[in-house]
Amino acid sequence: MKVAELGEKLRQHFPEVAFHEDLENPQALIVPESDYRQVAERLRRDPELDFDYLEFQTCCDHPPNRLDFLAYFYSYQYRHRLALKVVLERGLPSLPSLADLWANADWNEREVFDLFGVVFHGHPDLRRIMMPEDWEGYPLRKDYLHPNVVKRPD
Amino acid sequence: MSSSLTSEEFELNMGPQHPSTHGVLRMLLKMDGEKVISCDPIVGYLHRSIEKMSENRTFAQVVPVTDRLDYCTSMTSNYVYVLSVEALGDITPPPRGQFIRTIMTELNRIASHLLWYGTFCLEIGATTPFLYSFADREKILDLFEMACGARLLYNYIRIGGVGRDLSQTFLDGMITFLDEWEPRILDYEALLDENPIFYNRTKGVGYLSIEKAKHYGVTGPNIRASGLAVDVRKDEPFAAYTDLEFDVPTSTEGDVFARYRIRMEEMRQSARILRQCFDKIPGGPASIPLNYRIKIPEGETYQHIESPRGDIGCYLVSRGGDMPWRCKFRTPSFVHIQIFRDLLPGVLIPDIMAICASFDIVLPETDR
Numbered sequence: 460m461k462v463a464e465l466g467e468k469l470r471q472h473f474p475e476v477a478f479h480e481d482l483e484n485p486q487a488l489i490v491p492e493s494d495y496r497q498v499a500e501r502l503r504r505d506p507e508l509d510f511d512y513l514e515f516q517t518c519c520d521h522p523p524n525r526l527d528f529l530a531y532f533y534s535y536q537y538r539h540r541l542a543l544k545v546v547l548e549r550g551l552p553s554l555p556s557l558a559d560l561w562a563n564a565d566w567n568e569r570e571v572f573d574l575f576g577v578v579f580h581g582h583p584d585l586r587r588i589m590m591p592e593d594w595e596g597y598p599l600r601k602d603y604l605h606p607n608v609v610k611r612p613d
Numbered sequence: 614m615s616s617s618l619t620s621e622e623f624e625l626n627m628g629p630q631h632p633s634t635h636g637v638l639r640m641l642l643k644m645d646g647e648k649v650i651s652c653d654p655i656v657g658y659l660h661r662s663i664e665k666m667s668e669n670r671t672f673a674q675v676v677p678v679t680d681r682l683d684y685c686t687s688m689t690s691n692y693v694y695v696l697s698v699e700a701l702g703d704i705t706p707p708p709r710g711q712f713i714r715t716i717m718t719e720l721n722r723i724a725s726h727l728l729w730y731g732t733f734c735l736e737i738g739a740t741t742p743f744l745y746s747f748a749d750r751e752k753i754l755d756l757f758e759m760a761c762g763a764r765l766l767y768n769y770i771r772i773g774g775v776g777r778d779l780s781q782t783f784l785d786g787m788i789t790f791l792d793e794w795e796p797r798i799l800d801y802e803a804l805l806d807e808n809p810i811f812y813n814r815t816k817g818v819g820y821l822s823i824e825k826a827k828h829y830g831v832t833g834p835n836i837r838a839s840g841l842a843v844d845v846r847k848d849e850p851f852a853a854y855t856d857l858e859f860d861v862p863t864s865t866e867g868d869v870f871a872r873y874r875i876r877m878e879e880m881r882q883s884a885r886i887l888r889q890c891f892d893k894i895p896g897g898p899a900s901i902p903l904n905y906r907i908k909i910p911e912g913e914t915y916q917h918i919e920s921p922r923g924d925i926g927c928y929l930v931s932r933g934g935d936m937p938w939r940c941k942f943r944t945p946s947f948v949h950i951q952i953f954r955d956l957l958p959g960v961l962i963p964d965i966m967a968i969c970a971s972f973d974i975v976l977p978e979t980d981r
Contacts (some may be wrong), residue, residue: 514917514943515928519938
């Protein structure tokens with residue numbers, strides 16, 4: 460199924476959820492923060508969608524106030540792909556964890572927590588993964604300051 | 614007889630510097646005697662912030678950074694990044710460039726599998742296969758040196774094509790190499806297949822079921838060894854793979870032995886692909902001329918290809934400038950290491966090496 464068809468199907472299942480097309484990313488569908496978990500659960504459990512492979516989860520920082528969170532899913536059976544995008548507030552964002560649905564989410568979420576500072580509720584073991592335990596700040600945010608980080612020329 | 618022997622749990626740190634992990638992987642093991650109770654893999658010792666560095670360089674300057682993702686298959690990591698840039702910028706390299714890319718990634722696949730074969734055998738205590746495979750891998754590195762001047766970090770696959778065109782000498786050299794090397798796969802197999810020690814160390818060890826493999830997001834040869842025929846080269850063909858014939862070897866065993874067998878078969882398929890490339894490679898330019906400080910239109914994309922280790926992907930965001938806004942690499946080893954938590958409990962210490970080595974993990978790629 461194409462992304463548009465998948466979006467249509469999800470809209471039928473969740474009439475109350477405000478899905479948006481993503482104009483920047485043709486593979487993605489924007490879901491509200493509060494519905495991310497139930498939509499992901501549907502992707503995993505619905506035999507007609509059958510997203511059994513979580514490819515990765517990541518973030519992209521857009522200061523001053525936007526932090527995009529993305530999760531890419533793939534179905535081995537139907538060979539279709541969909542990304543869910545959640546637009547978060549910068550500051551101290553948080554999301555529910557998907558580690559019980561896809562084991563792969565465990566480390567991906569730890570990485571996002573480590574480098575972007577998104578807190579995942581219900582994660583079994585949320586701690587830094589790349590950086591040392593006592594590190595301060597979230598290195599992949601655009602306003603991260605460190606003597607070794609050269610400022611990006613504008 | 615009542616047993617007066619008692620055992621006590623203890624913690625064991627395997628790594629970060631350990632001869633059998635060839636990379637800085639640390640495993641925090643909880644042991645009961647020789648038996649593993651739980652395992653917590655700890656990574657990050659090789660974190661070089663490649664994703665952050667990519668945000669500070671022009672699109673062309675990021676290519677040599679991707680070399681450092683995975684020193685065993687730099688061509689593949691070059692390629693996946695370049696593919697995302699081209700997808701965003703709507704750039705199509707000429708057909709000859711596509712074939713050269715296919716040749717390079719397949720040669721690199723053989724080189725990487727040879728390196729894996731050698732180190733895997735070392736880990737379970739066989740020294741001779743290592744000498745065989747490294748001598749042959751050296752010949753591939755010589756070919757790479759002829760093409761781009763570098764043996765490990767190539768910076769060869771560029772936006773719009775390749776660094777420079779391949780000469781006929783290279784193509785002839787490639788065929789000479791294949792003719793000499795292909796029969797040697799039989800030697801590699803003869804060293805291990807009929808060896809009872811190897812057989813006992815690998816058969817039925819580290820069984821990975823297909824459900825568990827999917828749950829953990831395992832890809833590449835490791836999931837094919839569990840019985841799922843997925844290969845990005847077949848499912849979503851890139852480069853010249855639509856014009857080429859090859860099989861995707863699978864096995865249903867899912868153990869260390871099966872993962873070894875799959876890689877052996879893959880090398881044969883790579884040789885088959887390379888021979889077809891030699892016959893079919895078209896003439897004409899290898900790349901299209903582009904501005905060095907190329908500007909990529911606004912957008913986001915995710916492109917992925919089949920690396921020797923599995924599904925490698927690049928998620929790229931551009932905001933219309935000459936530098937990536939965000940560049941995330943989805944690397945197979947990062948995913949594969951997680952599964953040790955699940956596979957290692959219950960096994961004995963010597964099996965840890967066999968299981969870890971069979972997944973073909975590369976730490977620079979994990980930590981990025």
